[in-house]
Amino acid sequence: MTSTPASVGIVVAQRAAFLQPLALASGATLPSFELMYETYGTLNADRSNAILVCHALNASHHVAGVYANTAESEGWWDNMIGPGKPVDTDRFFVIGVNNLGSCFGSTGPASINALSGKPWGSDFPIVTVEDWVDAQARLADRLGIRRFAAVMGGSLGGMQALSWSIRYPERIANALVIAAAPNLSAQNIAFNEVARAAIMTDPDFHDGHFYDHGVKPVRGLRVARMIGHITYISDEQMAEKFGRQLRDGLNFSFAPEFEIESYLRYQGEKFAEYFDANTYLRITKALDYFDPGLATGGDLAHALAPATCRFLVISFTTDWRFSPARSREIVKALVDNRRDVSYAEIVAPHGHDAFLLDTPQYHAIVRTYLARAPR
Amino acid sequence: MTSSMRADFSTIAGWIAPASRVLDLGCGDGSLLAHLRESCGATGYGIEIDDAGVLASIGNGVSVLQSDLESGLAGFDDQSFDSVILSQTLQAMRRIELIVSEMLRVGREAIVSFPNFGHWSHRTQVMRGRMPVSPSIPYQWYDTPNIHLCTVADFDALCVEQGIHVLERVVLHETRRVRVLPNLLGSLAIYRIRRDQRTPG
Numbered sequence: 357m358t359s360t361p362a363s364v365g366i367v368v369a370q371r372a373a374f375l376q377p378l379a380l381a382s383g384a385t386l387p388s389f390e391l392m393y394e395t396y397g398t399l400n401a402d403r404s405n406a407i408l409v410c411h412a413l414n415a416s417h418h419v420a421g422v423y424a425n426t427a428e429s430e431g432w433w434d435n436m437i438g439p440g441k442p443v444d445t446d447r448f449f450v451i452g453v454n455n456l457g458s459c460f461g462s463t464g465p466a467s468i469n470a471l472s473g474k475p476w477g478s479d480f481p482i483v484t485v486e487d488w489v490d491a492q493a494r495l496a497d498r499l500g501i502r503r504f505a506a507v508m509g510g511s512l513g514g515m516q517a518l519s520w521s522i523r524y525p526e527r528i529a530n531a532l533v534i535a536a537a538p539n540l541s542a543q544n545i546a547f548n549e550v551a552r553a554a555i556m557t558d559p560d561f562h563d564g565h566f567y568d569h570g571v572k573p574v575r576g577l578r579v580a581r582m583i584g585h586i587t588y589i590s591d592e593q594m595a596e597k598f599g600r601q602l603r604d605g606l607n608f609s610f611a612p613e614f615e616i617e618s619y620l621r622y623q624g625e626k627f628a629e630y631f632d633a634n635t636y637l638r639i640t641k642a643l644d645y646f647d648p649g650l651a652t653g654g655d656l657a658h659a660l661a662p663a664t665c666r667f668l669v670i671s672f673t674t675d676w677r678f679s680p681a682r683s684r685e686i687v688k689a690l691v692d693n694r695r696d697v698s699y700a701e702i703v704a705p706h707g708h709d710a711f712l713l714d715t716p717q718y719h720a721i722v723r724t725y726l727a728r729a730p731r
Numbered sequence: 732m733t734s735s736m737r738a739d740f741s742t743i744a745g746w747i748a749p750a751s752r753v754l755d756l757g758c759g760d761g762s763l764l765a766h767l768r769e770s771c772g773a774t775g776y777g778i779e780i781d782d783a784g785v786l787a788s789i790g791n792g793v794s795v796l797q798s799d800l801e802s803g804l805a806g807f808d809d810q811s812f813d814s815v816i817l818s819q820t821l822q823a824m825r826r827i828e829l830i831v832s833e834m835l836r837v838g839r840e841a842i843v844s845f846p847n848f849g850h851w852s853h854r855t856q857v858m859r860g861r862m863p864v865s866p867s868i869p870y871q872w873y874d875t876p877n878i879h880l881c882t883v884a885d886f887d888a889l890c891v892e893q894g895i896h897v898l899e900r901v902v903l904h905e906t907r908r909v910r911v912l913p914n915l916l917g918s919l920a921i922y923r924i925r926r927d928q929r930t931p932g
Binding site: 668684694697698700717724725 | 788796
């Protein structure tokens with residue numbers, strides 16, 4: 357009964373305001389906050405067909421479809437979500453939500469701090485994956501969703517799905533944890549720290565209060581994004597896409613000569629135009645801090661003991677930022693708890709970026725799993 | 732492997748206590764686990780390396796973990812399953828001793844089934860100078876996945892050598908049990924084994 361895969365079409369973002377304070381992991385409290393979200397498909401009568409999609413570092417609530425009269429406005433996971441797609445909006449009510457601290461409309465460092473009447477800047481608290489999940493749970497309450505059919509995400513989004521299974525076990529029937537890890541390795545934290553250093557040493561950063569100065573630390577953001585991009589692609593993919601190709605021969609200069617240089621500069625520039633430096637700092641910090649096993653003395657199985665949902669864990673063979681071995685740690689902890697878990701290791705050449713692409717086996721696994729998933 | 736119920740399924744199901752935790756190595760499309768879930772309320776996981784098998788298992792509602800058995804069962808704790816099953820996969824594996832000892836480490840018991848190379852039809856084909864092809868080993872020598880074919884007598888000998896206690900042995904031919912001259916008249920052998928308590932290691 358599946359239709360030909362199609363787009364969800366034109367979508368409109370919505371805003372939800374929460375006036376009850378939110379206690380954060382840091383000890384700080386957000387007196388009130390707003391979350392941007394989008395929904396696709398129809399919530400069924402018993403409200404049992406909702407799927408929450410959690411975003412990764414640079415994405416937003418705009419998961420699928422397009423905005424009216426806006427060119428190139430396709431949602432970041434449009435290949436996954438829509439009528440007849442692996443996450444079938446003919447069956448499921450799908451919610452995309454923008455996390456706290458982000459720069460796409462949810463309350464974040466660029467929002468106005470009611471106390472000062474000025475943008476929060478570096479005064480915006482450091483938020484964690486757990487804080488995001490708590491805020492998402494408030495949105496679920498608002499939408500009348502007691503229990504999600506599934507919470508899913510890739511990379512940092514997968515960490516949120518994992519966190520949901522621990523924090524709200526009774527509110528989630530399935531967790532799809534894709535290209536994720538139980539925590540970041542030292543190498544991963546190191547990459548994040550270089551990115552943060554690039555931003556914080558930019559003279560236009562002004563200790564995070566650059567809004568007051570009418571500038572943006574775009575140079576730092578560009579470098580941060582360039583570093584990130586290197587880690588999202590596999591060595592083999594980079595060799596295949598760019599190799600040692602030159603744009604215009606060797607000119608014995610420091611202008612971009614190799615295609616890879618020009619690609620990274622382009623990615624950096626594009627990113628710095630729309631992304632907020634304070635958000636980048638906070639989201640990388642949330643990545644670094646995520647470590648559910650920390651509370652249980654490093655014992656991930658113990659940390660996952662409260663989880664009762666079914667799990668689908670997926671990794672990609674050439675992902676070296678969140679390698680299959682890290683996903684297997686999650687699987688082992690779930691097996692130790694005798695949880696219902698399936699694990700697929702997808703052969704894909706693209707590195708970490710593979711979770712955003714449409715490798716047939718990957719999409720078939722998600723489609724088949726969700727088609728059978730009990731709520 | 733086909734999705735239809737294989738000849739060894741009902742024998743295996745008879746050896747699985749109700750509500751057992753089982754691990755099915757090389758689970759293919761998950762049909763054995765699905766059968767054990769229906770027939771004895773078993774829970775557990777299948778392990779499969781092949782993409783199509785993993786997808787089909789998920790489609791059959793079976794919990795499947797994509798992994799290469801040749802690297803052992805490192806993700807599983809000692810004695811964490813009631814039974815570890817290797818159904819008609821042994822003959823295609825490289826490291827037989829490793830996988831059998833891993834099965835007995837992770838499971839309190841293990842069930843192993845394999846095509847019996849000692850069946851008379853195989854022997855006569857070898858006598859005539861050709862590699863055997865039969866319903867139980869349906870491959871030509873040049874395209875077979877089977878690299879470690881053995882006879883019932885061979886597996887018995889391995890068990891003695893490795894200190895493995897054979898709890899039960901059923902030899903079938905075309906779903907019928909063969910009690911007389913099983914190594915000659917049987918085409919499919921199914922063993923229920925455990926580590927011999929008297930022999931350490």
